[in-house]
Amino acid sequence: xxxxxxxxxxxxxxxxxxxxxxxxxxxxxxxxxxxxxxxxxxxxxxxxxxxxxxxxxxxxxxxxxxxxxxxxxxxxxxxxxxxxxxxxxxxxxxxxxxxxxxxxxxxxxxxxxxxxxxxxxxxxxxxxxxxxxxxxxxxxxxxxxxxxxxxxxxxxxxxxxxxxxxxxxxxxxxxxxxxxxxxxxxxxxxxxxxxxxxxxxxxxxxxxxxxxxxxxxxxxxxxxxxxxxxxxxxxxxxxxxxxxxxxxxxxxxxxxxxxxxxxxxxxxxxxxxxxxxxxxxxxxxxxxxxxxxxxxxxxxxxxxxxxxxxxxxxxxxxxxxxxxxxxxxxxxxxxxxxxxxxxxxxxxxxxxxxxxxxxxxxxxxxxxxxxxxxxxxxxxxxxxxxxxxxxxxxxxxxxxxxxxxxxxxxxxxxxxxxxxxxxxxxxxxxxxxxxxxxxxxxxxxxxxxxxxxxxxxxxxxxxxxxxxxxxxxxxxxxxxxxxxxxxxxxxxxxxxxxxxxxxxxxxxxxxxx
Amino acid sequence: xxxxxxxxxxxxxxxxxxxxxxxxxxxxxxxxxxxxxxxxxxxxxxxxxxxxxxxxxxxxxxxxxxxxxxxxxxxxxxxxxxxxxxxxxxxxxxxxxxxxxxxxxxxxxxxxxxxxxxxxxxxxxxxxxxxxxxxxxxxxxxxxxxxxxxxxxxxxxxxxxxxxxxxxxxxxxxxxxxxxxxxxxxxxxxxxxxxxxxxxxxxxxxxxxxxxxxxxxxxxxxxxxxxxxxxxxxxxxxxxxxxxxxxxxxxxxxxxxxxxxxxxxxxxxxxxxxxxxxxxxxxxxxxxxxxxxxxxxxxxxxxxxxxxxxxxxxxxxxxxxxxxxxxxxxxxxxxxxxxxxxx
Numbered sequence: 001x002x003x004x005x006x007x008x009x010x011x012x013x014x015x016x017x018x019x020x021x022x023x024x025x026x027x028x029x030x031x032x033x034x035x036x037x038x039x040x041x042x043x044x045x046x047x048x049x050x051x052x053x054x055x056x057x058x059x060x061x062x063x064x065x066x067x068x069x070x071x072x073x074x075x076x077x078x079x080x081x082x083x084x085x086x087x088x089x090x091x092x093x094x095x096x097x098x099x100x101x102x103x104x105x106x107x108x109x110x111x112x113x114x115x116x117x118x119x120x121x122x123x124x125x126x127x128x129x130x131x132x133x134x135x136x137x138x139x140x141x142x143x144x145x146x147x148x149x150x151x152x153x154x155x156x157x158x159x160x161x162x163x164x165x166x167x168x169x170x171x172x173x174x175x176x177x178x179x180x181x182x183x184x185x186x187x188x189x190x191x192x193x194x195x196x197x198x199x200x201x202x203x204x205x206x207x208x209x210x211x212x213x214x215x216x217x218x219x220x221x222x223x224x225x226x227x228x229x230x231x232x233x234x235x236x237x238x239x240x241x242x243x244x245x246x247x248x249x250x251x252x253x254x255x256x257x258x259x260x261x262x263x264x265x266x267x268x269x270x271x272x273x274x275x276x277x278x279x280x281x282x283x284x285x286x287x288x289x290x291x292x293x294x295x296x297x298x299x300x301x302x303x304x305x306x307x308x309x310x311x312x313x314x315x316x317x318x319x320x321x322x323x324x325x326x327x328x329x330x331x332x333x334x335x336x337x338x339x340x341x342x343x344x345x346x347x348x349x350x351x352x353x354x355x356x357x358x359x360x361x362x363x364x365x366x367x368x369x370x371x372x373x374x375x376x377x378x379x380x381x382x383x384x385x386x387x388x389x390x391x392x393x394x395x396x397x398x399x400x401x402x403x404x405x406x407x408x409x410x411x412x413x414x415x416x417x418x419x420x421x422x423x424x425x426x427x428x429x430x431x432x433x434x435x436x437x438x439x440x441x442x443x444x445x446x447x448x449x450x451x452x453x454x455x456x457x458x459x460x461x462x463x464x465x466x467x468x469x470x471x472x473x474x475x476x477x478x479x480x481x482x483x484x485x486x487x488x489x490x491x492x493x494x495x496x497x498x499x500x501x502x503x504x505x506x507x508x509x510x511x512x513x
Numbered sequence: 514x515x516x517x518x519x520x521x522x523x524x525x526x527x528x529x530x531x532x533x534x535x536x537x538x539x540x541x542x543x544x545x546x547x548x549x550x551x552x553x554x555x556x557x558x559x560x561x562x563x564x565x566x567x568x569x570x571x572x573x574x575x576x577x578x579x580x581x582x583x584x585x586x587x588x589x590x591x592x593x594x595x596x597x598x599x600x601x602x603x604x605x606x607x608x609x610x611x612x613x614x615x616x617x618x619x620x621x622x623x624x625x626x627x628x629x630x631x632x633x634x635x636x637x638x639x640x641x642x643x644x645x646x647x648x649x650x651x652x653x654x655x656x657x658x659x660x661x662x663x664x665x666x667x668x669x670x671x672x673x674x675x676x677x678x679x680x681x682x683x684x685x686x687x688x689x690x691x692x693x694x695x696x697x698x699x700x701x702x703x704x705x706x707x708x709x710x711x712x713x714x715x716x717x718x719x720x721x722x723x724x725x726x727x728x729x730x731x732x733x734x735x736x737x738x739x740x741x742x743x744x745x746x747x748x749x750x751x752x753x754x755x756x757x758x759x760x761x762x763x764x765x766x767x768x769x770x771x772x773x774x775x776x777x778x779x780x781x782x783x784x785x786x787x788x789x790x791x792x793x794x795x796x797x798x799x800x801x802x803x804x805x806x807x808x809x810x811x812x813x814x815x816x817x818x819x820x821x822x823x824x825x826x827x828x829x830x831x832x833x834x835x836x837x838x839x840x841x842x843x844x845x846x847x848x849x850x851x852x853x854x855x856x
Binding site: 017018021023029031032034037039112114115116117120121168169171172184186187188189191209211212213214215217218221222224225226227353384385386387389390391392393402404417420422431432433436437438 | 549550551552555556557558559560562563564565566569570573599601602603604612668671672675676679682683684685686689690692693801802803804805807811815818820
């Protein structure tokens with residue numbers, strides 16, 4: 001009690017704020033602002049405001065040239081891609097943007113990028129054809145080149161500023177071409193000032209403060225008290241998200257949701273008993289009451305998912321995995337030799353530091369106990385994320401909950417990491433995405449189809465992606481569960497925010513009404 | 514040997530053992546980190562990337578070398594005072610510690626100061642009438658604050674003073690709309706300097722507003738320990754023969770307490786404060802996490818999750834070295850104040 005008067009005294013000094021400078025909070029601590037090192041959602045969000053990639057994905061999924069002026073032109077053999085660049089653009093330090101800057105940025109990313117495989121797996125080299133044209137030489141034809149070049153990690157940086165850092169990261173400064181300049185950086189806070197020499201439409205606000213608070217309660221409280229103007233949903237607890245939704249309905253807050261690009265799914269160890277039996281995998285696919293699970297886990301905030309490619313990405317519909325059908329599931333368990341006095345024991349591993357995983361595991365266990373108790377018995381095991389990822393490729397988990405978000409919105413980015421297989425024995429994948437994702441499933445011809453899918457475009461590609469999905473659903477090495485949409489909540493005095501097609505808030509559009 | 518000589522020998526022995534202890538600790542942390550499943554590549558990439566890409570990143574981070582080679586490099590650098598670069602963003606570890614340690618020390622120092630003032634006042638308040646209402650309240654305060662879970666108190670304080678009353682910020686160390694003061698990394702000192710030299714008091718106000726809630730919460734939690742320790746030791750001292758003898762000589766109660774009982778009762782409190790200081794150097798994790806305080810404990814927790822080997826090793830070593838320094842200082846201080854202690 002003695003400290004209360006002291007607190008009230010300190011509280012009397014409320015600082016004034018510029019109403020046109022906005023504060024946006026999230027749980028994202030940003031350890032690096034170097035596109036070569038960025039790998040977290042928060043860093044990507046920040047880089048999308050202070051840098052420009054060559055292309056961007058619009059909210060309707062179409063491609064918009066940003067630092068490029070037109071879509072890439074591909075050679076007849078599909079192995080050379082030419083990108084014409086925008087003229088008259090300058091970096092924040094005044095260096096002109098040109099082909100040499102793109103070559104420098106891409107070569108730097110290939111040399112030191114944490115996610116260098118994004119480019120390195122597909123691109124052999126890059127060169128300037130003239131001052132405003134670059135050419136990329138590909139390892140093999142790749143149709144979704146514009147989508148790949150929309151990845152934030154490939155944001156061009158100023159060669160002048162980054163030359164001393166061509167072989168190491170520059171984690172606390174950023175010199176790009178984006179609508180904002182980064183004028184102050186700590187991992188917990190970044191200050192963004194409008195870039196006066198920006199080539200595009202100037203920001204609608206006078207600047208932004210991006211702050212990181214380390215727990216969901218603090219974030220929720222900060223928006224409630226008006227201490228911050230906006231709140232990004234990543235890592236916000238479900239209870240808080242649901243309450244924020246309620247306040248949106250009451251008109252106390254405004255909200256926007258981006259395209260659902262994060263998929264949550266179960267990976268089934270398909271090369272070892274008991275789940276090497278496709279009948280049992282199919283039975284499990286029919287045992288998932290997604291609507292009920294989502295209701296318990298997210299109170300309806302997540303959307304049920306029955307495909308590996310999100311519906312927002314071309315090829316994501318129709319969703320071929322089966323709906324909940326306990327009667328059909330029981331028939332398949334019987335066919336597999338269970339139910340008649342014998343229960344299928346399965347160990348489900350969940351990531352102990354992901355709250356929704358735990359809730360899912362407990363709820364599914366209870367639902368199976370209710371509807372299929374005589375056929376299947378789920379045993380739960382929690383494990384810290386990093387440990388689980390290390391053991392995943394060793395085939396340690398019969399059944400594990402995982403999530404995935406492609407580095408850019410394209411079907412290839414969801415299918416290859418989960419189904420790709422460079423070395424197979426029949427239906428067993430020994431090396432590749434399928435093995436490192438803990439399923440080890442493949443089928444003859446699948447890898448060829450995946451590689452072909454990367455070279456096709458238009459209707460032919462859609463048809464192939466749908467076929468791959470259908471055939472994978474029939475084998476059920478993975479069971480898609482739900483989709484997570486990124487959200488932002490803002491104070492009612494702000495105009496409604498918007499997301500781009502890559503799931504990032506358009507921070508430059510945030511403004512007071 | 515004279516007492517000062519024995520004390521000097523004791524201090525030198527402690528200081529001589531410190532490097533050995535730190536080497537053992539460094540080795541233990543080095544090994545334990547690498548024994549834990551998963552490495553920085555697993556933490557950075559999750560399930561992303563092919564085996565070849567993961568191997569390339571491991572090589573880029575120097576994790577493809579044998580454990581012995583990695584250990585040799587680590588020790589060699591350590592001897593040169595180089596704690597290496599973080600694996601997550603290749604920032605010098607010393608730089609990260611330089612940014613986070615002052616935050617923890619500042620929070621700890623202010624909290625300890627408040628805790629000492631409140632704790633001593635509460636502990637002392639029961640002396641007027643033993644077993645009276647004030648004494649009972651002081652005892653309850655001591656037990657209550659000692660038993661309170663720190664995260665619960667922190668969240669309640671946050672809810673009441675930041676969200677409901679809107680008096681103070683929910684978290685962070687400095688107002689996001691201002692630029693933090695540059696200098697020692699201790700914002701309180703730096704902003705006070707700016708206020709005095711430049712007449713700009715806004716940074717100091719901002720620092721105090723952000724410091725108020727976490728420091729008060731931590732102070733409340735610590736003050737119970739101080740209050741109880743003082744209360745018990747003061748009571749014991751008041752019942753001792755030398756105080757009784759002084760009382761028989763006709764000294765006033767005030768003089769008995771202040772001149773005879775209190776100095777002796779404060780010695781154990783000083784030891785307790787020393788231990789508390791040592792524990793606060795490593796940061797108060799739950800308070801830092803709840804109030805988004807960018808201190809060394811919160812950073813260490815993140816670094817462990819990221820398997821950032823050099824950063825974990827660096828933080829543990831620097832904090833351990835400081836703890837050694839503080840405990841030796843407290844030992845010397847107590848020895849100087851208490852002539853009964855032998856070495």
